[in-house]
Amino acid sequence: MYQRILTPIDGSITSSHALEEALRVARANDAVVQPLFIVDLQPVAYDAAATFYPDMRDALIEEGRRLTTDAAARMAQEGVKGTPRVAEVNLNGDDIAQCILRCAEDFGADLVVMGTHGRRGWQRLMLGSVAERFMRLARCPVMLVPGREAEERASQPEQDEQLAG
Template identity: 35%
Template sequence: MKTTDGYERLLVPVDGSDAAMVALDETLTLADRLNASIHSLYAVDPSHAHGFTTEDLVLAALEDEGEATLADVRERCQAHDVPVETTIERGHPSDAILDYATDNGMDLIVMATHGRRGLDRFLLGSVTEHVIRHADVPVLTVRAPAE
């Protein structure tokens, strides 16, 4: 939990995208300065497997992708000598992030944003926006580089 010393437990959700890794890099800088630990979450959305006759295989493949992404997170944190905990959760990403932050006493959530506007944002939805609106702790957004 947040103490008078500052933020001690930082959550950075990752999805394997370049934008998420930019958010991780910012989180590493913060963790190093604040002497904080990082928790990194990879959410596997079961709805991405619906309709496949091999739903279990699709979910397993998504979890394998998550493990590879979290291995990269652990490697980057180790290179910066920052303590890290990683986990994979099944569920809609925004719900998984909010639940993890609450259940694990996170002090700050750091997330990437693509800065989409208009119809793109409406059609695609925004995990980051949902988390910002519903989180019980501060959320720091990191703008992804232009593609």
């Protein structure tokens, strides 16, 4: 069914769960997986922070290498083929979701598996949602994998009803 699966990773527990799910789907379909780390470093105005810009970029790239190396080890352990990738957001107004889209198209992904924190209300409004934005842009199926904290929040209304009833 699916042959080329892209899965964004960022070092969070939520993205780790998404990678696990991508590996399960890949094993079941003999598919190739590409874990993707996005370097998102917004342009800095010419002030004191601009001095540290190259160091911050290098640190993010190194973090991406570390995470993709870990992902490759998990893939090898699970017997799943693929090559991780580190990509950078274009400074021409690109955002993370657009970068994921570009990488999915480059890879020829027929499925994108990504984690979502499942934030609601003010948290979602203030923090935004890369997963939600990507789903609006996507040109292939997207599987959203909730983080454990989202699963816990989702079960709370049921627990509240049981206590009240």
